[in-house]
Amino acid sequence: MKKAYRSAVTVVLICLLGISGCGRKSDIHTDSYQYLIGVSLTNVMEPWLNNLVQVLSERQKEDTAVNMIFRDAAGSPEKQIQDIQSLLDNGIDLLIVSPDGSGSLDKTLEQVREKIPVVMAGVGSEKDCCTSLIQADDEKIGRLAGEYILEHLYEEGDRIVVIEGVKGSPISEKRHRGFLDAVKDRIPQEQIVYDYGDWLRDQAELRMKDYLVSHEPADIVFAFNDEMAYGAFLACQQYRAAEGVHLIGVDGFEGESAGLNLVDRGILDATIQSPDFGSMAYDAALALLYGEETAHNLTIEPQLITENK
Known part of the structure; x- marks a missing residue:
């Protein structure tokens, strides 16, 4: 200008x-x-x-x-x-x-x-x-997660939990849309459970506990940020359901409990970096x-x- x-x-x-x-x-x-x-x-x-x-x-x-x-x-x-x-x-x-x-x-x-x-x-x-x-290209974020799950993690019959951000959030809606585009016709929708973690670790932990109370342990969890992915991991740990579960997050920040460190520690299988x-x-x-x-x-x-x- x-x-x-x-x-x-x-x-x-x-x-x-x-x-x-x-x-x-x-x-x-x-x-x-x-x-x-x-x-x-x-x-x-x-x-x-x-x-x-x-x-x-x-x-x-x-x-x-x-x-x-x-x-x-x-x-x-x-x-x-x-x-x-x-x-x-x-x-x-x-x-x-x-x-x-x-x-x-x-x-x-x-x-x-x-x-x-x-x-x-x-x-x-x-x-x-x-x-x-x-x-950020939020649809691409969701699509990258779906493609990674299909290519490296998913086996027929696997149960998948997707933890979104705030209900009605445009960012969350775009990531949801990108994920669906990647997995449609490849993973039956009845094997996927969607919930909202409000972008927060403690809320995602509570939602994951709710899921574990009423379902068999999940095989794959895709959370729309790394904080919620870590919250889901903590819930699985507390309910003795962490073994064998694959977790994917988004953000890829540096820090003690941030995405890059969680990948290094083997807690997350992957994070989608957009920092x-x-x-x-x-x-x-x-x-x-x-x-x-x-x-x-x-x-x-x-x-x-x-x-x-």
Whole structure:
């Protein structure tokens, strides 16, 4: 874009409590920065958004021209609208936002984009209310999982559990659709049980326990993120049903209980890696702030990881 959005501001770096990578509960800086970026998150309890915060925070520490203010809506669209207004009141030069996919932010974001650039991450909108949109190929994620199961794990008669994210989530729906495309006419649908784990480990653990109480042990579990895959594993362990079960997750982050480590430990057979939202959002934000041309749609290509080299 032709116009560069520039301002010299004195800012307060506000870290979200409970998000790893943000440092102390209150980090106050009185230095002058050239740009202030606001980050509005739908719910940092979702692992990919927690990772987004960590990556953005790490990138910002290396750049003396930029500072950031983070806001977490804790799953409330109403609070997220208030958060965005609060960020505007703080004089941000650019907004990075992760909506919940319901369209509840569309009108607000259309108004924001008239004033400053908007980088949207994760879920798009039917309306054109952002300057740059960063998405994973979620249908391909589901398709990669289905193809891997068919080629390497599935045997006739195997029982499969698919643990999706939040009911109605566009990301979850696309992964479901991709998975179905891969396995249709190959695996009878009566052998597949679907449930929702809300993207959270403890919820997936509870749902997996519910399944084990009323069914024979599963042979294969595909969870729509690694946290839920690990929750399913913990449930199988507690019910002495972990032996022989194959687990596949999504995200492929680094960390003690994250996907790459779970693959290394043999807990997951595979994870589908799509971890670049933070870096791509930061690069897009800087390009826009410096007046450079940036693609409107940026897609992250997923990669199947069966061992962490």
